[in-house]
Amino acid sequence: WLLTAIATVPNLFVGSLQYDPRIYSCTFAQTVSSYYTISVVVIHFLIPLLVVSYCYMRIWVLVIQVKHRVKPDHRTRLRPSDLRNFITMFVVFVLFAICWAPLNLIGLAVAIDPTRVGPRIPEWLFVVSYFMAYFNSCLNAIIYGLLNRNFRNEYKRIVTSVWVTRLFVTETSRAATDGRSMRSKQSPPPPLNNNESVRDRANKE
CATH class of the missing domain: 1.20.5 (Single alpha-helices involved in coiled-coils or other helix-helix interfaces)
Structure with a gap:
């Protein structure tokens, strides 16, 4: 939370938070400052993506080495629960990269060449990329639930x-x-009134 609060402070000075009628909300305007947009994309998305990708690559190498080791080593035993937790976190990371990549790449392209790239990006593509980033927050709960046996x-x-x-x-x-x-079918018929009983008696006579 502290890092998130610190990351939003520069927006107060740059003035990049503006209302966007395409998505009906106040959001980060990518065309206010090209240098600031590039810095945000690099620091908030590209660098974390590269660092986390490198870490997961090293973990995958370790997992493969442990699973295919000829002589088992009891000191580095891989438990099934650890493997499931790792796969869950890896899927969450991949979906994060997929959902946030379009919005960040569009912002980076617009910031590098706003006069040529900006007009060529269709409005629907920006809207879809924006809501893909929002949808990532919903996916985390679904992934944790689908890959967790107790939740299932x-x-x-x-x-x-x-x-x-x-x-x-x-x-x-x-x-x-x-x-x-x-009960309505089995209930007796209603009693006849005096006129109906006199008429029936006269018909019988």
């Missing part, structure tokens, strides 16, 4: 309980409706 079991339990409850309520309501219809 609890999710199945909740869905099953909701489905069983709805089925029970539906069957109870249907049984109550059928019971009311059966």
